[in-house]
Amino acid sequence: MAVDKNLPILIVDDYKTMLRIVRNLLKQVGFDNVEEAMDGSSALTKLRESRFGLIISDWNMEPMTGLQLLREVRADAKLAAIPFIMITAESKTENVIAAKEAGVSNYIVKPFNAETLKSKLQSVLGAF
Amino acid sequence: MTPSNVLAEQKLLRQRIDAAHAEAAQPLSREEVGDIVREVLTTMQGDLSAQDLGLYKELESLARYIQHARREIAAIRPADIRDCHLPTAHDELDAVVGATETATFAIFDACDAIGVIAGGIDGEQGVKLTEQITRIFEACNFQDITGQRITKVVKALKHIEAKVDALVAAFGESALGALEADPEPAGDAALLHGPQLPGNAINQDEIDRLLASFD
Structure with missing residues (x-):
């Protein structure tokens, strides 16, 4: 089944430049229905208010980190099934393991390019 | 009793x-x-x-x-490090993050404008132009990475600040302050301040007015 390119996507990052980069790169690969949040708690509020088909989040945020956001999402029965991609500069093995244990769907290390984003989206959502 | x-x-x-x-x-x-x-x-x-x-x-x-x-310890003037050097370093690093963010957004705006132009160009040239815009966006990852690295440096500075604070408390502020201050730079050396933080400097219009006032 083809991926719905109108899939609502929530991107979470405390750097406005990263939000714009991810938004632009998503647009380049065909996804234009994008919402933004600049911290974990406002992301949770948006997730509980509207329906999203994918979450793309930074890890290194305060006060709620991307990992904590992931755990909150996975602990909420209504949100638990949403695919969650972590985009982060945290590139130690222990980070990847912790994210995997928390239920991350895929993991992108910064800096990244459009091709990497596209391939991770395909692995999470299916070919498009 | x-x-x-x-x-x-x-x-x-x-x-x-x-x-x-x-x-x-x-x-x-x-x-x-x-x-x-x-x-x-x-x-x-x-x-x-x-x-x-x-x-x-x-x-x-x-x-x-x-x-x-x-x-x-008194000779390294820990109170000066705490009160002057470390706060200045924080401000300078914040300014680096702010300046790179502003520059990055200017690049994004230019890319968006080029993107609109690229959309109006048919065929391979338009596609190639759009690909290059994507490369520019990818390269702008640097701003986030730089910001995170600087945040780490700021955290390290805060740690040093706490240690210096403890040192000053242990030895007594008045005892450490008794030594003579380092001499202020004089002559041309006193004119070397480097880039100024926003609000600390005069802008081009003010410089022009100042120069004109000598005429």
Whole structure:
């Protein structure tokens, strides 16, 4: 089944430049229905208010980190099934393991390019 | 003794204990340490052995070492580091993050404008142009990475600040401040300030007005 390119996507990052980069790169690969949040708690509020088909989040945020956001999402029965991609500069093995244990769907290390984003989206959502 | 007398006596006793604590918390000078050593040795008059003299020498060298360490620490002026150098470093690093963010957004805006133009170009040229815009967006990852690295440096500076604070508290601010301040740079060296933080400098219009005022 083809991926719905109108899939609502929530991107979470405390750097406005990263939000714009991810938004632009998503647009380049065909996804234009994008919402933004600049911290974990406002992301949770948006997730509980509207329906999203994918979450793309930074890890290194305060006060709620991307990992904590992931755990909150996975602990909420209504949100638990949403695919969650972590985009982060945290590139130690222990980070990847912790994210995997928390239920991350895929993991992108910064800096990244459009091709990497596209391939991770395909692995999470299916070919498009 | 009435209960009020007991309370008054307890209060007096508490004040004496507090005063004794405050006195005991004051760092000793080299002279005071020397006096104590001499007093101890005086009580041993007539019984001084070679071992006692060795102990005396050890104590004296310890006092000298403490005094030297204190002078060395005072010479690096930890209060200045805490009050001036570290806050300045924080401000400068914040300015780096702010400036790179502003520049990155300017690049994004230019890319968006080029993207609109690329959309109006048919065929391969338009596609190639759009691909290059994507490359520029990818390259702008640097701003986030730079920001995170600088945040790490700021955290390290805060750690140093806490340690310096503890050092100043331990040695006493007035004792460390007693040394002469470093001489201010003079001549051309005094004119080298580097880039200024927003609000600390005058802008081009003000410079133009200033130059014009000399005419």
